[in-house]
Amino acid sequence: AGADIATPNRTKDIIRKHGFTFKKSLGQNFLIDKNILDKIVAAAELSPAKGALEIGPGIGALTERLAEEAGRVAAVEIDTRLIPILRDVMAERDNVNIVHGDVLKTDLHRLWKEQFASCEQVSVVANLPYYVTTPIIMKLLEEGLPIESIVVMVQKEVAERMAAKPGGKDYGTLSIAVQYYCEPQLVCIVPSGSFIPAPNVDSAVIKLKRRGEPAVAVRNEAAFFKVVHAAFAQRRKTLQNNLSQLAGKERKQELGALLESCGIKPERRGETLTLQEYATLTEALLEAGI
Numbered sequence: 679a680g681a682d683i684a685t686p687n688r689t690k691d692i693i694r695k696h697g698f699t700f701k702k703s704l705g706q707n708f709l710i711d712k713n714i715l716d717k718i719v720a721a722a723e724l725s726p727a728k729g730a731l732e733i734g735p736g737i738g739a740l741t742e743r744l745a746e747e748a749g750r751v752a753a754v755e756i757d758t759r760l761i762p763i764l765r766d767v768m769a770e771r772d773n774v775n776i777v778h779g780d781v782l783k784t785d786l787h788r789l790w791k792e793q794f795a796s797c798e799q800v801s802v803v804a805n806l807p808y809y810v811t812t813p814i815i816m817k818l819l820e821e822g823l824p825i826e827s828i829v830v831m832v833q834k835e836v837a838e839r840m841a842a843k844p845g846g847k848d849y850g851t852l853s854i855a856v857q858y859y860c861e862p863q864l865v866c867i868v869p870s871g872s873f874i875p876a877p878n879v880d881s882a883v884i885k886l887k888r889r890g891e892p893a894v895a896v897r898n899e900a901a902f903f904k905v906v907h908a909a910f911a912q913r914r915k916t917l918q919n920n921l922s923q924l925a926g927k928e929r930k931q932e933l934g935a936l937l938e939s940c941g942i943k944p945e946r947r948g949e950t951l952t953l954q955e956y957a958t959l960t961e962a963l964l965e966a967g968i
């Protein structure tokens with residue numbers, strides 16, 4: 679069938695033929711660079727035994743490549759206007775299912791049962807709409823779906839935050855959530871000229887390979903993430919100050935001693951703690967009834 683949507687001419691032809699106009703509010707920047715698609719598809723390590731979930735197929739530039747590599751493709755697109763275009767462009771491909779909907783409101787467990795029952799492994803592969811990157815990633819991580827890996831195009835600075843190590847300004851709640859569940863690996867940096875229309879920011883492809891077990895052992899995940907969020911509530915504040923929101927002001931002294939007992943100086947800031955230190959701290963706070 680050939681794979682050629684991701685060229686400037688073909689993309690313009692499809693858009694003209696269907697009278698399509700871009701909606702900035704939906705993060706519509708379509709890929710027109712075949713080299714970048716090659717890198718995305720290679721990073722996803724697909725095979726006929728595997729499935730691919732695409733979020734936001736647009737006019738199908740990535741979808742057609744996934745259809746060639748994977749056994750099954752399900753692509754969830756929110757924009758009603760794109761559904762007939764996608765059905766037209768994908769008409770010859772019998773392993774692609776176009777699903778109309780908002781991925782944030784889609785029952786993904788059900789979608790998995792309906793679309794991927796025959797697949798050994800499933801990866802999420804997408805050029806994400808940037809206005810909802812974080813909620814989409816969090817949904818994929820937190821819902822306990824059997825995902826092998828997530829290979830996504832995101833804003834470059836978001837990729838940097840996902841992969842950040844402790845100690846810098848990029849390290850925060852997103853880094854910790856991603857690294858708790860996955861091993862991040864930067865695939866490539868993508869210039870804005872690789873899209874129509876060109877976005878205002880540089881982009882990057884990042885691969886999040888799901889770990890067999892979370893990076894650190896915690897008895898209570900909700901408590902762990904609550905502690906992490908509290909620690910970053912105000913970046914300039916010390917850990918002791920930020921965490922006293924959880925403990926109550928009257929327990930601030932006690933909190934200082936508790937931090938010391940975990941080997942963590944109370945005047946450190948949230949951005950310097952490793953995942954292991956957060957796990958240790960969470961246990962100690964739970965023990966202390968905080």
Ligand code: SAM
Binds near residue numbers: 705739804805
């Ligand atoms: N995959 C195409 C490509 O690479 O050329 C299009 C990528 S474009 C950056 C993002 C796509 O996500 C758009 O088609 C947009 O309509 C769609 N989209 C935006 N919000 C969405 C949502 N909440 N659920 C599903 N799709 C969404």
